[in-house]
Amino acid sequence: MSVEIQGTFKTSGPSAAAQEIVTVTVTTEGVVSTGNDKKSGGFGVSLIVNAIFQIGIGGYFHHNCPVQPYIPIYMEVLGTVTIVTVFAYWWYVDSPKNYLVITILTLGFLFCFCFFITGGVWIYSIYPPNYNNLIPHLIPYCNRTLYLFAFIDTTIFCVLAGLTILSGCCCCVFKRVFMM
Numbered sequence: 027m028s029v030e031i032q033g034t035f036k037t038s039g040p041s042a043a044a045q046e047i048v049t050v051t052v053t054t055e056g057v058v059s060t061g062n063d064k065k066s067g068g069f070g071v072s073l074i075v076n077a078i079f080q081i082g083i084g085g086y087f088h089h090n091c092p093v094q095p096y097i098p099i100y101m102e103v104l105g106t107v108t109i110v111t112v113f114a115y116w117w118y119v120d121s122p123k124n125y126l127v128i129t130i131l132t133l134g135f136l137f138c139f140c141f142f143i144t145g146g147v148w149i150y151s152i153y154p155p156n157y158n159n160l161i162p163h164l165i166p167y168c169n170r171t172l173y174l175f176a177f178i179d180t181t182i183f184c185v186l187a188g189l190t191i192l193s194g195c196c197c198c199v200f201k202r203v204f205m206m
Contacts, residue, residue: 080105093166100145
């Protein structure tokens with residue numbers, strides 16, 4: 027990407043009427059990111075990193091939660107859909123008129139929302155689970171790492187979603203109050 031800046035400068039002295047036109051071209055080739063473009067930002071990258079952990083932990087402990095066998099599946103599916111949705115958003119930023127991308131984004135957000143509620147029910151309904159797997163055929167258990175990661179991840183997402191909604195409501199209220 028290159029930016030062209032053009033300026034007109036007046037010179038002082040005996041020929042005060044003379045003007046110089048200077049053109050400066052700045053290129054950003056070789057610069058990784060300036061932090062000002064729409065794709066950069068830690069939020070999308072942190073979502074992808076979290077999704078990779080979800081897929082990895084869900085896959086590694088896939089059969090280690092007989093008390094609620096849907097928790098590892100929830101982690102794997104939600105992680106995969108999150109990655110697809112984030113990449114679709116980045117694709118949307120480049121081409122906002124692409125209706126295929128808009129459809130993928132809409133379905134991805136809708137699926138994540140509905141599946142997040144379902145996964146929350148699966149996770150919170152067995153709280154606190156039995157972590158002891160010594161007698162798995164008598165007392166169902168859930169792997170401690172799998173369950174705690176799913177529990178903490180879901181709880182953090184709930185808190186962040188609540189804070190986002192609360193801040194949006196506060197902004198609307200303050201905007202109405204101070205605009206009057």
